[in-house]
């Protein structure tokens with residue numbers, strides 16, 4: 001196969017519009033419902049409830065805003081420790097800090113790359129007082145929800161589910177975003193469907209939904225003037241953005257089917273290489289396949305070192321590493337990305353508690369100075385990468401990408 005750079009960049013995951021988005025945005029414009037009230041907002045909230053299977057959805061300006069509201073609803077107070085997924089995007093965790101909470105990170109399991117229930121159980125032994133657990137579903141793959149929920153129930157903890165990446169994914173026939181008391185989805189530009197921005201708080205609790213409607217519109221009391229008894233936020237979704245979301249929702253299933261086809265094509269195309277795809281529980285769950293990722297076998301890794309902001313590797317016959325593959329993909333105008341760097345390795349959070357399944361019964365801060373102790377999250381970060389997963393990528397383009405990866409191992 002002759003390889004040459006793509007004329008048009010193949011993205012990791014970019015917005016895919018279908019036409020109706022413009023119709024609903026125009027409708028907002030022509031009827032002058034250009035603010036945070038209107039038919040598009042009402043409609044996207046209705047559709048979200050219907051598709052996801054929750055009772056209430058509150059449309060907000062971002063997934064991060066939705067998580068902030070969820071953390072507030074869960075009652076996190078200054079100084080409270082909160083258990084959080086470790087291998088995730090930092091938007092999962094930051095809202096805990098907005099409320100003065102202190103994230104404690106729970107290591108990752110290898111079967112779905114999500115929060116490890118055994119490590120979570122361990123964490124409750126160390127911190128029995130914790131009452132809130134924030135669980136993300138990485139790259140659209142549902143975590144071990146039965147096990148996680150059992151541990152949380154046993155310890156009387158509230159679950160906040162971060163389903164920002166996993167909209168449309170399901171676990172035992174139920175959609176992610178319905179397993180916690182207060183849950184969130186995102187319509188950011190790179191997600192499976194997008195509003196250009198936006199997010200939603202999902203819950204079955206009518207009081208919680210009403211609180212978020214109030215808080216997200218500056219917490220105005222029912223009075224003739226601006227009357228305030230509580231702290232408010234400007235977090236409501238715009239009716240114009242909601243028009244984009246409204247146009248996208250009918251295509252959620254189509255996008256998932258495209259993303260699944262991409263995942264399967266990689267799986268097939270990478271056969272014979274010392275790599276595996278990001279794993280999922282095929283019996284109990286159906287991911288939305290938002291991002292396809294791969295993990296390089298340990299003995300097929302060439303030497304790679306990463307400082308805080310740079311990476312170096314030494315090329316070796318028959319071996320490769322994420323840095324080499326990402327650089328080669330870039331040469332051909334295709335965008336991959338490193339695995340989300342775990343929170344316990346981030347400068348802002350590295351002094352926070354971090355609990356692994358076979359830790360010594362104490363939460364450690366991150367002190368792997370000699371690199372001799374490697375936890376699961378760090379290991380997946382070292383050996384894994386996100387592959388170009390754009391649903392507009394053609395099979396021919398994907399075959400070229402697969403060939404680029406193959407040549408890295410020659």
Ligand SMILES: *Cc1c(COP(=O)(O)O)cnc(C)c1O
Pocket residue numbers: 061062063064065088089091092136162164165185186187188197198199
């Ligand atoms: C995208 C994302 C968010 C935040 O959503 P925004 O709409 O971008 O604020 C939160 N958590 C995870 C895991 C995400 O990937």
